[in-house]
Amino acid sequence: MLEMKGIDKSFDGKVVLSSVSLGLAAGEFFSILGPSGCGKSTLLRILAGFDHPDRGEVYLSGASVTKTPPHARPVNMVFQRYALFPHMDVAENVAFSLRIRKVARAERLRLVDEALALVAMDGFGRRRIDTLSGGEQQRVALARALINRPKVLLLDEPLSALDLKIRVRMQAELRSLQRRLGMTFVFVTHDQSEALTMSDRIAVMNRGRVEQVGTPQDVYERPDTAFVASFLGAMNRLRGQFVGPVAGKSTHGWVDLGAGTRFMARLPRLQQNLPIGREVQVQVRPEKVQLARVRQQEPASSAQDVHLNEFSCTLSDIFYRGATVDMSGVFQAQSSVVTATLLNADRGATSLGVGDSVRFGFAADDAWILNSEESHEA
Amino acid sequence: MKHKGGGLALPLALWLGAFLVLPVAFVAIYSLLKRGAYGEVIWTLSLHNYARAMDALYLGIFSKSLMLAALTTCVCMIIGFPLAYTIATASKTWRSLLLAGLMVPFLTNFVVRVYAIRVILGVEGPINHALMASGLLTEPLMMTDSLFAVAVGMVTNYLPFMTLPIYVVLEAFDFSLLEAAADLGARGWTILFKVILPLSRQGLVSGATLVFIPVLGEYMIPDLLGGARTMLLGNLITEQFLKARDWPFGAAVAMILILAMLGSFAVQRALAGKGATLAQA
Numbered sequence: 198m199l200e201m202k203g204i205d206k207s208f209d210g211k212v213v214l215s216s217v218s219l220g221l222a223a224g225e226f227f228s229i230l231g232p233s234g235c236g237k238s239t240l241l242r243i244l245a246g247f248d249h250p251d252r253g254e255v256y257l258s259g260a261s262v263t264k265t266p267p268h269a270r271p272v273n274m275v276f277q278r279y280a281l282f283p284h285m286d287v288a289e290n291v292a293f294s295l296r297i298r299k300v301a302r303a304e305r306l307r308l309v310d311e312a313l314a315l316v317a318m319d320g321f322g323r324r325r326i327d328t329l330s331g332g333e334q335q336r337v338a339l340a341r342a343l344i345n346r347p348k349v350l351l352l353d354e355p356l357s358a359l360d361l362k363i364r365v366r367m368q369a370e371l372r373s374l375q376r377r378l379g380m381t382f383v384f385v386t387h388d389q390s391e392a393l394t395m396s397d398r399i400a401v402m403n404r405g406r407v408e409q410v411g412t413p414q415d416v417y418e419r420p421d422t423a424f425v426a427s428f429l430g431a432m433n434r435l436r437g438q439f440v441g442p443v444a445g446k447s448t449h450g451w452v453d454l455g456a457g458t459r460f461m462a463r464l465p466r467l468q469q470n471l472p473i474g475r476e477v478q479v480q481v482r483p484e485k486v487q488l489a490r491v492r493q494q495e496p497a498s499s500a501q502d503v504h505l506n507e508f509s510c511t512l513s514d515i516f517y518r519g520a521t522v523d524m525s526g527v528f529q530a531q532s533s534v535v536t537a538t539l540l541n542a543d544r545g546a547t548s549l550g551v552g553d554s555v556r557f558g559f560a561a562d563d564a565w566i567l568n569s570e571e572s573h574e575a
Numbered sequence: 576m577k578h579k580g581g582g583l584a585l586p587l588a589l590w591l592g593a594f595l596v597l598p599v600a601f602v603a604i605y606s607l608l609k610r611g612a613y614g615e616v617i618w619t620l621s622l623h624n625y626a627r628a629m630d631a632l633y634l635g636i637f638s639k640s641l642m643l644a645a646l647t648t649c650v651c652m653i654i655g656f657p658l659a660y661t662i663a664t665a666s667k668t669w670r671s672l673l674l675a676g677l678m679v680p681f682l683t684n685f686v687v688r689v690y691a692i693r694v695i696l697g698v699e700g701p702i703n704h705a706l707m708a709s710g711l712l713t714e715p716l717m718m719t720d721s722l723f724a725v726a727v728g729m730v731t732n733y734l735p736f737m738t739l740p741i742y743v744v745l746e747a748f749d750f751s752l753l754e755a756a757a758d759l760g761a762r763g764w765t766i767l768f769k770v771i772l773p774l775s776r777q778g779l780v781s782g783a784t785l786v787f788i789p790v791l792g793e794y795m796i797p798d799l800l801g802g803a804r805t806m807l808l809g810n811l812i813t814e815q816f817l818k819a820r821d822w823p824f825g826a827a828v829a830m831i832l833i834l835a836m837l838g839s840f841a842v843q844r845a846l847a848g849k850g851a852t853l854a855q856a
Contacts, residue, residue, distance in 0.1 A: 247754050267757040280755035284773045293769075294759035341759065 198223040198381055199244070199349050204253030206239055206405075213239045214250070214405045221349075221383070226375050228384045228392040231402035232428065237385045240402075241351050244383060245274045257348060273342035274351040278358065279334045281326045281341070287313070288322035291341045312340040315374070332363040339374075349381045356391065368395055389429045393417060401425045421467050423567045426480050433486065433535050435460070435479040435528065439471050439566065449504075450566050452479050456530040460506040462564035471568060481564035483523065486537035489558035504561040510535060512553045526555060599833065605826035614820030624827035633811070633828070640808040641835075643722070644790040647729040648737075651786050652779065654730070655737035659778070660771075662738075663745035674742075677735050685732075689799045692728050693719055696800075720802025728796040733789065737782035744778030777847055784843040788836045808832055 199221040206214040214236045221227050229237040242248040244255060246267035254263045262270055273294075281290050288309050295305045313319055316336035326334065335355060342350060352371075356364045372395050375382045386392050392399050393413040400410045401424070409421045420426035440451035443461060450464045450471070462479050464471070471477065489507045510526025513534065522543075525536045537557055549555060606624055609617040627633070662673045680688060694700055696718040703715040718724055752774070756766045772779070794809025801807070806814075808828065815825030 245754075245758055247757075267754070268760045268762055272758075274755070274758045276751050276755055278749070278751065280749065280751040282752060282755075282770060282774075293756070293761075297760040297765060345760075 198225075198258060199383070200256040201240070201244075202254045202256070204240070204243060204250045204255070206236075206243065206248065206250050212405055214243075217253070217402075217405075217407055219400055219407060219410065221381055223381055224379045226372065226382045226384065226395060226397045228386060228396035228399045229402060230386055230389060230392040230399050230428070233387055235402040236405040237387075237402050238353060241274070241353050241383065241385045244349070245272060245351055246270050271345075271348045272351060273345060273347040274353065275335075275338050275342050275355045277353045277355065279338040279355075281334055281337055283326050285326070286322065287318070287324050287326065287329070287337050290326065290337055291322075291344055293341065294345050308344055312344040315343060316340045317370075331359050332367065335359065335367060339371075343378070343380075346378075347380070349383060350375075352382060352384045354386055355384075357386070357388070364391075371395065393429070401428060403428070418563075419463075419465065420565070421465050423478075423480075426565070426567065431483050431536070431538075433481050433483060435481075435533060435535070436531060436569070437477055437479055439473055439475045439477045441473050442469075449561060452477055452566055454479070454530050458508060458530045460564065461504045461561040462506075462566045463562060465565050465567070468566060468568060471566070476569040477566050478569050479564050480567055481559050483536040483538040484521075485563035486535060486557050486559045487539065488537070488543070489556040505558045506561060506564065507556055507558040508535075509554060509556050512549060512551050512555060515549070515551060524549065524555075526557065602826045602829050602833075605823050606830045608823040608826075610821045610823050614822075616822060624824045625831075627824060628827055628831060636806055636808060636811055637831070639722075639806075640791055643726060643729065643807065644787050646726060647733060647790045648783050648787045650726070650730050651734050651737035652783065655734055655782060656741055656775070656779070658734075659738045659741035659745055662742055663748065664750070677738060680731075681735060685795065686799070688732065689728055689796055692724070692731060693800060696724055696727065719800060720804070722801065722805055724800040725797045725805055725807070728800045729790050729793065732796060733786045736785040736789075740781035740785065741775060741778035744775050748774065780843050780847045784840060787839055791835060791839075792832050 201217055201219045204214050204217040205212075217236075217240060219227075229240060231237045239248060243250050246262070246265060246269075250263065254261050256262070257271065262272075282293065285293070291309045291312050292305050295308060300308070309322065310319070313321060316339050318333065318336045318340060321329070321333065321337070326337070329337065335358075338355070355371075356367050359367060368391060371382075371384075384392070384395065396413055398410060398412055399416050401408045401416055403424045409416050409425045411419075416425055417429050420429065426432055435452075435454055437452035437454040437460070440453050440459065442464065443449040443451060447469065448464060449461055452460050452462060454460060460479050462481075489505070509529050511529065512524055512526045514523075514525040516523040516525075520541055522539050522541060523536055524539060525534050527533070528535045535557060605616070607620045607622070609619055609621065609623065611617045658677075662670055662677070665673060695702060697703070698715045698717065698719075702718070703712070706712040707715065748771075752770055753766055756770045761769065792809050792812075794807070794813050797805050797807045797810050798813075801810075809832075812825050812828050812832070815821045815828065819825075
């Protein structure tokens with residue numbers, strides 16, 4: 198539906214985007230996630246037509262729109278600071294594009310009412326923009342962009358200016374609006390939890406490149422690169438040396454962590470040619486690290502597949518967070534700190550104190566091996 | 576006193592009283608008196624001077640002054656707006672340079688500046704030289720000592736007063752509004768008339784006031800560039816006080832000028848205060 202092919206862009210010799218290629222399906226909620234300065238906003242501006250790529254093409258429904266000016270693209274944008282016209286009231290803002298297209302008055306009024314109803318702003322038509330709250334302005338900006346039923350709606354960090362409570366509500370509303378309209382949304386954000394909650398697919402960008410494209414589960418649970426792994430949430434990193442792939446199972450490998458400890462973890466797609474002996478990291482999310490039970494009571498069928506890495510720790514910190522408890526322990530084999538996020542409901546968790554010795558464990562499938570040299574970049 | 580800190584306004588009130596209200600009151604009183612045979616003032620109250628000001632000769636001078644002020648304001652706006660826009664959208668370095676370029680002429684002496692225009696427009700000036708050299712003219716154009724020269728002088732002198740208020744508005748302008756307008760299907764001129772100009776109105780109105788009012792009363796520029804044939808309001812007043820020695824009539828014309836200025840100021844207030852309603856159509 199929307200396709201970007203080999204897009205390069207630099208400003209004053211500084212490379213902002215390099216060979217970005219992405220394809221979006223119709224009706225998809227697609228997020229572009231990355232830190233500030235990663236090029237995600239520039240990419241969005243190229244889709245809107247405000248900036249032009251140095252190389253590469255943008256296709257919309259099969260036709261190139263690379264050189265189409267913004268006013269002629271069947272694409273609309275919701276701006277970060279909304280960019281509502283302060284000299285017009287709500288209805289005039291929403292009707293702006295209809296006036297330009299010289300839509301008849303009766304039809305215009307009907308469409309404006311419809312658009313305002315869509316964003317639950319009925320009856321706000323005659324209000325001045327400066328009398329609206331941030332959330333209300335956000336809705337007006339949405340209605341103004343949606344009134345032409347664009348093929349693609351571009352959203353440039355539209356929720357970042359809202360406070361937390363309204364932001365969470367708008368996330369849900371945006372998502373349901375997108376489902377109801379069946380419209381393709383391209384959503385730019387630097388907030389990983391926002392991207393995970395809302396998207397069908399996420400493209401994670403770093404330094405002008407797309408590092409990984411996939412479903413929220415893909416990028417969170419199976420990151421291709423160290424950057425993706427660290428950008429999408431908290432992470433434990435354990436240093437070690439790559440021993441080699443697991444016999445008969447090339448998707449997994451062994452890592453030697455010293456003091457006779459060996460862990461098994463997945464080898465991501467991009468890491469499968471790791472030389473033996475290379476300095477690597479075993480990465481595992483804190484919520485995947487759990488207290489190891491004295492006796493594992495796994496069902497016999499899965500026990501064959503699930504390899505559990507277990508190790509001893511001395512608890513150094515306990516952070517009570519309400520629903521969960523974060524426990525940090527010093528990993529005795531290499532005196533690095535490992536954090537486990539345990540559910541408050543976990544009986545074993547609440548009885549422990551700092552200084553206690555515990556055994557943590559995580560499944561081999563929940564951890565992955567990344568080249569240490571690459572990890573430094575992140 | 577109702578307002579807190581009212582005492583702090585006392586110096587200002589004294590200043591305005593001594594140097595604005597009192598002199599204007601004097602002028603108002605003088606305008607009702609009569610000139611004696613030898614230029615002295617005769618103390619009999621009448622509206623005689625105002626009736627005399629309604630003479631076709633003086634009405635002509637009023638309308639010529641008003642038209643020149645309006646023309647100067649328009650030309651300043653047509654040049655000043657793009658200029659302010661260019662400065663406001665320029666890179667930081669260019670912005671300072673352009674602003675300096677706009678202001679530096681102001682640091683030179685007023686009379687020198689006006690004489691410079693005399694030289695530039697003069698028979699032996701660079702414009703005539705260039706036109707003659709290019710073969711477009713065989714005889715030099717007589718551009719000085721004319722209403723045209725006065726208009727050029729007014730525009731060059733008052734351009735910054737138009738440009739700076741517009742620049743101030745545009746400098747704080749949210750240029751993402753232009754992208755939003757383009758995104759919604761608007762093109763160049765539509766964006767200018769539907770978004771940029773309505774949102775610059777405060778600057779345009781202040782600029783227009785800052786140009787129109789002083790130009791209406793300006794007497795140095797017409798005096799130096801207009802020659803003997805160009806009589807405007809400002810010169811008329813100076814003439815009555817200094818040459819004709821008819822202070823009461825001069826005072827009456829001055830009162831009319833003050834009223835005209837107050838009138839245009841009221842228009843400005845009305846336009847600027849109108850808020851967002853102008854955009855509704």
